[in-house]
Amino acid sequence: MTARFITFEGSEGAGKTTQLNTVKAFLESQGQTVVVTREPGGTPLAERIRDLLLDSANETMCDDTELLLMFAARAQHIAEVIQPALDRGDWVLSDRFTDASFAYQGGGRGLSAQRIAQLAEFVQGELQPQVTLLFDLPIEVGMERARARGCLDRFERSGTEFFERVRQAYLAQAQAEPMRIKVIDAAQDLDSVTAQVEALCQSLI
16 A cells, blocks of 8 residues: 555634544554644644744734745655655655645735745655645634634634635635545534545545
8 A cells, every 4th residue: 555645724623633533543443554743843843933833922923934934844844754754654644734835825814826836846846645635614613613722823813804815725725626635514513524534534545
């Protein structure tokens, strides 16, 4: 069996982490070795960059700085975690990857998709996830879930209009790449969302 790189995307409160664990459990039940990671982060250095990006005290961070920090963390993440795992033949499950940059920094912040694509080519080359699960739900539902978790980070404070742009950017990506990006209706109850994910799991093996 060839190694696979699977990413989990969606805006705040979409339940990505819960369903990532569903896929992990399924793959491990099939005898696969699974590496679970996240972005921004996944390595000690990238986690320090994550802290900078999420810290609400850094509200004056300019959009270009945000974008470059995202890709700096991603470069370290690929070099230290993702590529070595794939080279070993492991499966890699990542909570976010480059699609998030097109959605958040592109759709949300309004930065050029061409600029983001240039950084993606520079940092990751031909590396792409084979499958991306996009957890979609109305923004107000997601934000209510995020607020219920406690203190909001710098991104979560960005407001409804920002997250609506993020959502639409994600959906546009899914429409452009339907073979890779599978949209999951995350507004349903947990059991229904899990059932959607489990059905997709069967096609991964």
